[in-house]
Amino acid sequence: MVFRRMVRPGIVGALLLLGAAGAPAQxxxxxxxxxxxxxxxxxxxxxxxxxxxxxxxxxxxxLQIMHGDAQCEHFVMESAKSSATIRYTCPSHGHGRTTISIDTPRVVNIDTQGVANGAPFAEKFEGRRIGVCS
Known part of the structure; x- marks a missing residue:
């Protein structure tokens, strides 16, 4: 009985520690x-x-315009109804931070900066939907 009481808090503490420190990026x-x-x-x-x-x-x-189709880990820093900021890391390709503001479902503003293939970048884009994909 005493053994169980000592083990449970230890297990619970370890799980809490792992959950807080080892949570994977989204x-x-x-x-x-x-x-x-x-x-x-x-x-x-x-x-x-x-x-x-x-x-x-x-x-x-x-969210990762400058890194194209690279497989990246994303960490959502802020997510609101019409804006979001994420930080991401692409192993062997670099990293970045992007803020996107959505004006309408057809108009966005993107602010991105980071390092792509060893070179720094800082870009701002205005995006507009112009039709269907060809």
Whole structure:
């Protein structure tokens, strides 16, 4: 009987410690605001007016624009109805921090910075849905 009382608190303490310190970063952003974005062809315009287009099937790709399809660990720092900030790490490719503000389901503003393949970056984009993917 005494043995059980001593073991249980020890096990509970270890589980609490592991749960607090060893919680994995969220894989695949669990950011509610992204669920409001419309899928389709999007145009991203940077601060210099350069435009790139992408077929947005998974809105989570907007969170790591500079790292493309790299497999990254995401940590959600803030998630609100119309904005989110995440920090992410892509083993062997770098890391970043992205804040996305959603004006409408067809218009977003993205602020991202970090390191991609050894080079620092800091970019701002305005994204607009322009149609269906071709």
């Amino acid at each position: 894989r695949g952003p669990a950011v509610g605001a992204l669920g409001t974005l419309e899928r389709g062809e999007w145009q991203l315009k940077d601060g210099e007016g350069e435009v790139r287009k992408l077929c947005l099937r998974n809105p989570g790709t907007l």
